[in-house]
Amino acid sequence: MTSDGAKPGAASVDTSVNVGGIQLRNPVLTASGTFGYGTEFAAFMDLRKIGGFVAKSLTLEPRSGNMPARIVETPSGMMNAIGIENVGVEAFIHEKLPQIPEEVPVVASVFGTDPEMYAETCRRLSDVPQIKGLEINASCPHVKSGGIEFGQNPKVLAELVRVTRKATSIPLLIKLSPNVTSVAEMAKVCEAEGADGISLINTVQALEVNIETRRPVLRNVLGGLSGPAIRPIALRMVWQAAQAVKIPICGIGGIATGEDAVKFLLCGATAVQVGTANYVNPKAAQEVAEGLVAYAQAQGVSALRDLIGALELPESG
Amino acid sequence: MVASSEAALAGSPTRSDAEVVFNRDEGADNWRMRLRVPGWPRQTAPGQFAMLTPGGLTKLSSDPLLPRPMAVYRVFTEAGGAEVEFLYKVVGRGTTLLSQAEAGEVVGVVGPLGQGFSLPPSKGKAVLVAGGTGVASVYELAALACEKSEVWLLMGARSAADLGNLEDFEALPLNLEIATEDGSRGHRGLVTELMGAAGLDGEEKLTLYACGPTPMMRAVAKLAAERGQRCFVSLENPMACGFGVCLGCAAPRSDGGFSLVCRDGPVFDACEIDWENL
Ligand SMILES: Cc1cc2nc3c(=O)[nH]c(=O)nc-3n(C[C@H](O)[C@H](O)[C@H](O)COP(=O)(O)OP(=O)(O)OC[C@H]3O[C@@H](n4cnc5c(N)ncnc54)[C@H](O)[C@@H]3O)c2cc1C
Ligand SMILES: Cc1cc2nc3c(=O)[nH]c(=O)nc-3n(C[C@H](O)[C@H](O)[C@H](O)COP(=O)(O)O)c2cc1C
Ligand code: FES
Numbered sequence: 001m002t003s004d005g006a007k008p009g010a011a012s013v014d015t016s017v018n019v020g021g022i023q024l025r026n027p028v029l030t031a032s033g034t035f036g037y038g039t040e041f042a043a044f045m046d047l048r049k050i051g052g053f054v055a056k057s058l059t060l061e062p063r064s065g066n067m068p069a070r071i072v073e074t075p076s077g078m079m080n081a082i083g084i085e086n087v088g089v090e091a092f093i094h095e096k097l098p099q100i101p102e103e104v105p106v107v108a109s110v111f112g113t114d115p116e117m118y119a120e121t122c123r124r125l126s127d128v129p130q131i132k133g134l135e136i137n138a139s140c141p142h143v144k145s146g147g148i149e150f151g152q153n154p155k156v157l158a159e160l161v162r163v164t165r166k167a168t169s170i171p172l173l174i175k176l177s178p179n180v181t182s183v184a185e186m187a188k189v190c191e192a193e194g195a196d197g198i199s200l201i202n203t204v205q206a207l208e209v210n211i212e213t214r215r216p217v218l219r220n221v222l223g224g225l226s227g228p229a230i231r232p233i234a235l236r237m238v239w240q241a242a243q244a245v246k247i248p249i250c251g252i253g254g255i256a257t258g259e260d261a262v263k264f265l266l267c268g269a270t271a272v273q274v275g276t277a278n279y280v281n282p283k284a285a286q287e288v289a290e291g292l293v294a295y296a297q298a299q300g301v302s303a304l305r306d307l308i309g310a311l312e313l314p315e316s317g
Numbered sequence: 318m319v320a321s322s323e324a325a326l327a328g329s330p331t332r333s334d335a336e337v338v339f340n341r342d343e344g345a346d347n348w349r350m351r352l353r354v355p356g357w358p359r360q361t362a363p364g365q366f367a368m369l370t371p372g373g374l375t376k377l378s379s380d381p382l383l384p385r386p387m388a389v390y391r392v393f394t395e396a397g398g399a400e401v402e403f404l405y406k407v408v409g410r411g412t413t414l415l416s417q418a419e420a421g422e423v424v425g426v427v428g429p430l431g432q433g434f435s436l437p438p439s440k441g442k443a444v445l446v447a448g449g450t451g452v453a454s455v456y457e458l459a460a461l462a463c464e465k466s467e468v469w470l471l472m473g474a475r476s477a478a479d480l481g482n483l484e485d486f487e488a489l490p491l492n493l494e495i496a497t498e499d500g501s502r503g504h505r506g507l508v509t510e511l512m513g514a515a516g517l518d519g520e521e522k523l524t525l526y527a528c529g530p531t532p533m534m535r536a537v538a539k540l541a542a543e544r545g546q547r548c549f550v551s552l553e554n555p556m557a558c559g560f561g562v563c564l565g566c567a568a569p570r571s572d573g574g575f576s577l578v579c580r581d582g583p584v585f586d587a588c589e590i591d592w593e594n595l
Contacts, residue, residue, distance in 0.1 A: 036562035044332045044427070064574060067594055071557050071565030076379040078557055082564045085575070228379040256379070279558035280384060281374040282332050282427060 013296040014303035015289070017051075019248045019271045020196030021171035022133040024051035024105060027304055028261065028289040031252050031275035032057050032109035032137065032175070033082065035285075037096035044282035050289055052105030054199075054273060055092065057137045059111050060121050062088035072208050072217045077227030077254070078276060079206050081220035084111050084137075089121050093128055105132040107173070115160050119167035126168040136164050139177030139202035151177035151202075154189050161193035173250060175199040176241070178230070183237045184244035191245040199250035199273065200241060201234045227276040228254040235267050242268025242309060256284060258291015265292075265307040330430055330560070331356035331398075334373040334423040338400060340416065346407040347450075347481035348416050349390075354426050357399035361392045363436075363457035364551055364584045367401070367428025368559035371414035374425035385411040386556045386579070388454040388528075389429055391485070401426075404453040404481065430559050434458045434549055434584050437524040439465040446537050448473040448508055448529025454551045454583075455528055456485060463491045470494070473508025473529065477501035509536045525549070527587070531595060538587035548587040552595070554578040569594040 015026035030053040035041065038053050047053070065085030072079050087096065092108070100106060108125045112118035118136060125131050138160055139151035150160045161174055174190040176183060178201035190198050203224025208217045216222075234253020242249055251269030255261055256277035264272045277284035296304055335352035343349055368384035370376060393400040407416050418424050436458075437443040443462045445455050452472060462468050468491040474480045476499045486493055494511050495503030504511055508529075525548040527537035534550045541548030557563040561580035568578050569591040576582060576589070 033564075034562065040560055040562050043329045065564060065567060067569060068554065068567060070567060071555060071563065073381060073383050073555075073557075076382055078383060080557075080563070080565060082567075085564050085567070227382050276382070276557075279563055280370065280382060281425070282558075282560070283374070287375070 011297055011300075011302065013293050013301065014305070015293060017270050017305055019171070019250060020133070020173060022052070022105065022107065024271060026051045026289045026292070027265070027271040028285055028292065029054055029107065029250065029271055029273045030278060030285045031273035032135065034275040034278045037087075037092065037099075038104070038106070039096065039099045041278075041282055045286045047101055047104045049286045051271060052107060052132065054107040054109050054135055055096070056086050057084050057109040057111040058086050058089045058092050058121060058125075059084060060089055060117050062086065062091065067219045069218055070220075072223070074206070074208055074225065075229060077225050077229030079208055079218065079223035079225050080203065081218045081223040083220070086111075089124050093124070097128065097130055100130065102130060104130075106130050107133045107135050109135045109137050109175070110164070111137045115163040118160060119163045122164050122167040126170050131170070133171035133173060133196075134164070134168055135173040135175050135199055136160065137175050137202070139175050139179075151186065152180055154185055157186060158189045158193050161190050161195050165194040171196045173197045173199050175202055176237075177202050178233060178237055178253075179205045184240050187241040187245045191247050195247060197248040197250060197270075198241060198245070199252060201230070201237050201253050204230050204233060226254070228256060230254050231260065235263055238264055238269050239267040239311070255288060256280070258288050258293075258295055261288050261292050262295050262307060265304065266309070266311040268309040268311070270308055329358060330428050331358065332374065332427045333425075335401075335426045337418050337420050337422050337424060339420055340418055342416070343482045345478040345481065347479070348405050348407060348412075349402065349482070350405065350415065350418070350424075351400055351402045352424055352426060353398065354401050355398040357392070357394075357401060357426075358429065359394055361389055361399075361429045361457070362433025363461055364433035364454055365389050365429035365431050366454075366559070366583060367403075367426050367430060368556070369403070369415060370425030371411070371418050372425070373423040376425070381411050381414070383411075383557050384425065384427065384559065385415065386553070386559055388450075388551075390453045390456050392457070404450065406450045427559060431579055431583050432581065434526060434551075437462055437466045438522075441466045442469075442520060442523040443467070444469045444471065444512065444523060444525050446471045446473075446508055446512065446525065446527045446529070446533070448533040449479070451527075451529030451533075451551070452481070452486075455526060458526060459486065459489055459491060463489055468492065471496070471508050471511045473497070473533065475499065507533070507536075509533060509540065512537070512540060520546070523547075525587075527551070534587070535592045535595075538590070538592060541587055549584055550587045550590065551583045552578045552585060552590075553583065
């Protein structure tokens with residue numbers, strides 16, 4: 001089936017894409033940390049109507065998160081400092097994954113505090129049939145030991161990609177941080193070290209203050225900004241990364257509608273991930289997939305793939 | 318999904334755009350809104366809540382972005398869904414937008430969510446302590462509890478005007494006592510000061526329930542611990558999703574871990590909560 005959301009009588013649209021070896025029925029995934037372990041959404045949507053989902057970042061051992069407050073709403077967005085709270089890789093494989101319908105492709109997100117921990121987590125996930133790819137979270141901006149350092153320093157990032165690449169032969173995506181000077185440079189590092197694709201962006205490092213208490217709102221002081229507020233930044237970074245590398249890109253940041261997703265494809269993304277919008281409307285990802293098809297039909301586009309990188313730039317004088 | 322029998326009893330939550338039946342100002346920024354919610358399950362546990370989005374689930378504006386959690390006040394089941402009533406106080410932008418929704422317009426609803434209150438043992442005694450908008454969480458509990466138990470409802474507010482419309486509560490066979498900080502109605506002072514009333518302090522076979530501002534719940538929990546009484550609280554941590562995926566609403570537990578207020582709560586046994594870090 002390649003015509004999700006098609007209206008009867010409307011031209012069918014080929015929605016399938018391939019992200020670095022991960023074959024997807026449509027280009028809409030859900031972003032890590034915003035879709036739980038997938039099971040929570042069963043009451044609200046049909047998981048088979050999206051391309052697949054990226055699970056909450058996993059660590060080798062279960063991990064408890066930060067003290068509250070962990071979230072705060074900001075203009076057209078929200079900030080979070082959860083602290084990569086997760087059930088750990090083994091509980092994910094044995095308790096969570098069996099609850100997901102088999103035909104739903106799962107990408108496991110991996111986090112660690114040193115490269116060897118990342119590598120070991122990757123090894124444990126690599127032989128699980130339903131896991132179609134790994135996404136290395138090299139960009140979480142609010143965990144003191146790890147996260148930001150990997151994604152912000154090209155040498156450290158190169159080592160992480162090298163070590164995780166060695167640990168797995170299944171498709172490997174690297175999720176990049178927006179909190180860098182040159183995303184193109186980071187993307188090139190990933191490509192050179194053998195990554196199959198990149199995902200971007202993670203949350204934008206931010207601060208919110210309570211003027212009554214004169215304290216930061218979040219206990220962690222800094223948090224990561226997500227939602228529509230970061231969408232233009234994300235689009236810019238996807239476009240810059242797409243100019244720099246040939247490996248496919250998963251575009252992330254503030255996507256809530258099919259129109260938003262179209263913009264990311266035009267800027268060079270092969271697939272997109274829906275994040276914060278899942279909280280606002282638990283069926284958002286399915287509606288983004290349907291919206292992409294509606295756009296293609298209205299524009300006479302027969303395959304969504306044809307939109308990738310189709311941005312038309314003004315003539316340079 | 319959560320496999321507990323309570324969750325199964327409560328039924329699967331719905332996600333739908335609900336039509337506003339009425340939405341009215343009851344004074345002092347207290348509002349009452351009734352929504353016709355398609356797909357609302359047959360059973361709602363007392364103390365469950367819903368996430369509400371003024372303008373509907375696919376609203377055009379992204380600011381404010383997140384839905385607002387509101388306790389389910391009363392439910393009137395009907396074919397294919399239910400009419401669900403909410404009591405809310407206008408305190409900021411989200412609740413201002415809610416108050417502007419007129420009859421016939423839509424409000425997005427995800428719910429019912431969370432785990433509700435356990436009822437007091439039959440023929441037992443129950444004391445419900447409610448402060449501010451916390452009263453909305455305890456109406457269904459009060460109504461069910463007073464069928465089989467003797468119930469005291471202690472209500473606190475800044476002044477008489479803030480209490481809102483108490484007709485529904487006054488119609489129940491329970492002992493209603495009121496405290497206002499300015500003394501404009503009932504006892505002058507804090508609602509927790511009423512807890513010594515009716516000689517209930519030494520009563521071990523008594524269940525306490527508290528819903529309201531955190532300092533009030535903390536005080537009730539402390540008293541309950543001192544008296545050796547069972548105590549349930551309904552927490553109101555800020556939420557983004559309401560159904561256990563963002564991990565934003567975590568409440569620290571007394572045993573060191575975290576519970577999610579939206580999924581494991583909002584109702585908790587008070588002794589499970591780490592009140593220092595909440
Ligand atoms: C499970 C649950 C049930 C709730 N039930 C009810 C209810 O039945 N009736 C009702 O009136 N309110 C209830 N609340 C609180 C309600 O969700 C908030 O008042 C609302 O989200 C505020 O939105 P706003 O945009 O108007 O205010 P904002 O602009 O977001 O904030 C305005 C002010 O309200 C405070 N505030 C924001 N969120 C909360 C919160 N969760 N708890 C306490 N203060 C807050 C802020 O600190 C700020 O001072 C409940 C909350 C939860 C978590
Ligand atoms: C509450 C929350 C938790 C998140 N947790 C993770 C995580 O565990 N791993 C990860 O790679 N990204 C995580 N993210 C980042 C998202 O996957 C996404 O990159 C980011 O939110 C931008 O997309 P959005 O604007 O659509 O939300 C989290 C985001 C939020 C809001
Ligand atoms: S509000 Fe998202 S997990 Fe509780």
